[in-house]
Amino acid sequence: MTASTASLAATSATALGRGGNMAPVERDEIADAKALLPGGVLGGNALPEDLRFVYSHGAGPRFWDASGNEYIDYVLGSGTLFLGHAPQAIAKAVADQAARGLHFFAYLNEPAVVLARRLQPLLPCAERIRFTTSGSESTFHAIRLARGFTGKSKILKFEGAYHGTHDYAQLSTSPKTLANFPSPVPDTAGIPREVQDLMLVAPYNDIDTFASLIAEHAHELAAVIVEPIQRIISPVPGFLEAVRELTAKHGVVMILDEVVTGFRYALGGAQEYFGITPDLATYGKIIGGGLPVGAVAGRADIMDQADPGKKGTPAYVYQNGTLQGHMLGSAAGLATLDVLEQPGVYTNVFAMADKLRAGLQEVFDRHDMGITVFGEGPMWHALFSDKVPQNYRDTAATDLKKLAAFECEMFRNGIFLLPNNRRFISITHTDAELEQTFAAADRACRTFKN
Numbered sequence: 181m182t183a184s185t186a187s188l189a190a191t192s193a194t195a196l197g198r199g200g201n202m203a204p205v206e207r208d209e210i211a212d213a214k215a216l217l218p219g220g221v222l223g224g225n226a227l228p229e230d231l232r233f234v235y236s237h238g239a240g241p242r243f244w245d246a247s248g249n250e251y252i253d254y255v256l257g258s259g260t261l262f263l264g265h266a267p268q269a270i271a272k273a274v275a276d277q278a279a280r281g282l283h284f285f286a287y288l289n290e291p292a293v294v295l296a297r298r299l300q301p302l303l304p305c306a307e308r309i310r311f312t313t314s315g316s317e318s319t320f321h322a323i324r325l326a327r328g329f330t331g332k333s334k335i336l337k338f339e340g341a342y343h344g345t346h347d348y349a350q351l352s353t354s355p356k357t358l359a360n361f362p363s364p365v366p367d368t369a370g371i372p373r374e375v376q377d378l379m380l381v382a383p384y385n386d387i388d389t390f391a392s393l394i395a396e397h398a399h400e401l402a403a404v405i406v407e408p409i410q411r412i413i414s415p416v417p418g419f420l421e422a423v424r425e426l427t428a429k430h431g432v433v434m435i436l437d438e439v440v441t442g443f444r445y446a447l448g449g450a451q452e453y454f455g456i457t458p459d460l461a462t463y464g465k466i467i468g469g470g471l472p473v474g475a476v477a478g479r480a481d482i483m484d485q486a487d488p489g490k491k492g493t494p495a496y497v498y499q500n501g502t503l504q505g506h507m508l509g510s511a512a513g514l515a516t517l518d519v520l521e522q523p524g525v526y527t528n529v530f531a532m533a534d535k536l537r538a539g540l541q542e543v544f545d546r547h548d549m550g551i552t553v554f555g556e557g558p559m560w561h562a563l564f565s566d567k568v569p570q571n572y573r574d575t576a577a578t579d580l581k582k583l584a585a586f587e588c589e590m591f592r593n594g595i596f597l598l599p600n601n602r603r604f605i606s607i608t609h610t611d612a613e614l615e616q617t618f619a620a621a622d623r624a625c626r627t628f629k630n
């Protein structure tokens with residue numbers, strides 16, 4: 181911890197949350213954002229008007245808004261900040277690299293080559309690696325590689341899975357109306373009907389339906405893309421194994437979307453954790469330590485279609501990006517691996533997450549809230565339900581409006597959760613944060629009015 185982050189952390193004894201404190205500077209920033217940015221936000225998520233804030237700085241598991249109010253963070257840059265906010269090791273690696281050069285493009289640079297060298301033995305499917313700059317780019321390019329390799333066009337995804345922002349991904353991610361399988365439902369305007377016709381949707385964790393869909397459509401299916409833990413829903417025993425076995429049997433590429441699970445469940449991600457080796461795997465989030473880095477890794481015969489030496493031939497699949505192989509991102513990725521390779525890191529964060537789930541469940545039960553806290557490893561969630569969901573429809577059947585209202589009440593008490601989104605925990609969360617979280621949850625239960 182640097183001197184400045186140490187002094188920031190030392191302020192954590194103060195009350196969490198805004199508590200009515202909004203400085204003029206933050207009020208002005210929120211007003212300007214409203215005038216300048218669609219919806220007054222930077223992307224696809226907006227908090228209710230009265231809860232909006234502007235992030236100022238963070239340290240470990242905590243951050244502060246522009247008025248100086250302190251929060252405990254379970255959103256963690258949408259799961260990117262597994263090492264917490266402002267980790268010293270990454271800040272130093274990025275500063276050192278910045279002094280030597282920011283970005284190069286094309287050909288080779290040292291940090292990117294060293295990162296590929298470090299990653300290859302960790303990721304079971306990685307005979308080859310191609311860097312991108314986001315998870316969405318990774319899934320988009322994996323899909324193109326699968327189509328090039330098989331000469332087929334259709335892609336099967338699972339209902340409720342999120343694979344990014346491109347047209348092939350924004351289908352049946354969080355459908356408000358439920359269609360019959362395998363018809364997709366667009367999540368956004370702007371997706372051509374023709375793209376929808378190229379996608380099939382199956383229920384997650386349902387081996388029989390998947391088996392019959394893949395058998396029926398194998399002749400036109402290029403790939404199956406699957407989140408190993410779908411959002412927060414764990415695979416039932418045998419599900420990922422069935423996806424692996426049946427894709428191989430039917431000549432369909434299996435893409436394991438490890439954007440969230442990569443480096444979080446083990447250094448080798450879900451592949452190591454579940455013992456499943458796909459044909460291709462996609463990465464984002466932790467791989468770049470908070471900088472915009474993604475990757476596709478996989479079988480040499482599929483990945484080598486992106487060899488520029490094949491340009492102009494039917495065997496070439498175009499994959500490129502101005503900012504890929506970025507040196508700052510690669511330096512941050514290398515520093516991240518240095519931290520994650522320390523003994524005990526995963527055991528500790530898994531134990532802390534178990535403690536968090538158990539403690540929160542105890543608070544909710546004490547208040548008779550009808551909430552089940554669940555999750556596996558360093559991700560967790562809570563639903564107004566008495567059972568753990570196995571697929572999207574189980575989750576959609578719970579009272580998500582009430583949940584979002586309760587999550588806002590948690591935020592009023594200083595616990596940052598993205599409404600209706602699963603939560604993360606970083607390797608910097610300690611008993612102190614957990615105790616404050618339990619106390620905040622207790623207050624939220626007392627004041628929550630549905």
Ligand SMILES: Cc1ncc(COP(=O)(O)O)c(C=O)c1O
Nearest residue numbers: 314315316342343344439440464
């Ligand atoms: C499983 C999964 N795949 C892909 C993506 C897209 O990644 P990005 O937001 O970096 O484009 C996400 C983002 O949350 C994700 O959770």
